[in-house]
């Protein structure tokens with residue numbers, strides 16, 4: 233199988249220089265390497281601030297990595313010809329968390345969905361109309377909505393509009409950045425099932441981002457668990473859910489996990505600051521298994537077998553709770 237996207241050793245730092253303040257540097261992404269095979273889903277999971285959106289900004293080429301490389305279908309994106317560059321931009325789309333702010337309120341639904349096609353300048357009016365009708369049907373939007381404005385719709389319907397817009401060019405890769413987090417629980421399942429059906433039909437590749445490992449588990453073939461700008465555990469979904477080896481993954485998965493973040497932080501120490509990085513493992517301050525080695529030596533991401541990678545000194549000596557409440561084989565998403 234071939235990779236649609238690959239990141240190799242990507243670092244991202246931001247330098248903030250102030251007039252009176254001294255210049256500070258925040259190292260936000262550290263040595264991120266990941267691959268997404270065609271037609272599969274990579275789940276990116278981690279708490280707020282772990283670097284999920286920053287990683288996707290590199291893939292969307294909104295920003296350049298400070299170090300490292302990005303490959304599209306095996307080609308280094310820095311070396312793409314103009315034609316492939318354009319193909320890349322059309323082939324990599326994104327759906328954001330908040331369907332209220334991501335749709336232009338002054339445009340009609342039909343125009344919003346059609347816009348990416350119109351921009352290419354390659355299609356005539358009839359063809360555009362035909363494709364808009366077809367994609368609206370696929371995502372479950374009634375045809376007579378084309379003339380309406382986003383304000384007339386519910387959150388779930390707006391997210392369907394955003395998904396239709398992202399899919400209209402039949403892209404290779406869709407980045408779904410918390411696509412259901414802002415929606416009512418009752419609507420989440422509908423959108424998750426819609427995304428799954430679309431993928432099965434079109435063989436679309438997804439990068440699916442969420443705080444919630446249960447939601448990520450439903451769609452993902454592989455999962456990368458991010459903490460403080462690094463990947464701390466990476467592998468096939470079954471490995472991450474059923475045979476997890478990193479204490480942070482255990483924390484995310486455990487029943488009283490990070491659903492209530494403020495409570496969890498109080499219980500288990502603080503997330504370190506990017507401006508004052510701790511020595512050793514960044515999770516050590518919150519980890520109940522931490523030893524002196526953890527507090528002094530930064531663990532590297534190591535393959536512990538069959539592509540399952542873990543960055544933990546104690547990965548092979550501690551026993552962690554794998555709580556699998558998620559049955560991925562169920563055809564429908566259930567809360």
Ligand SMILES: Nc1ncnc2c1ncn2[C@@H]1O[C@H](COP(=O)(O)OP(=O)(O)OP(=O)(O)O)[C@@H](O)[C@H]1O
Nearest residue numbers: 246258260278279280281282283284285286287506
């Ligand atoms: N331009 C910037 N300058 C300095 N720091 C930044 C900049 N952009 C992002 N960050 C920091 O990078 C870290 C990662 O942010 P990012 O948005 O990638 O997190 P996330 O995992 O997507 O979080 P969330 O779940 O809240 O969306 C945060 O600590 C954020 O404050």
Ligand SMILES: [Mg+2]
Nearest residue numbers: 284285286409
């Ligand atoms: Mg984010």
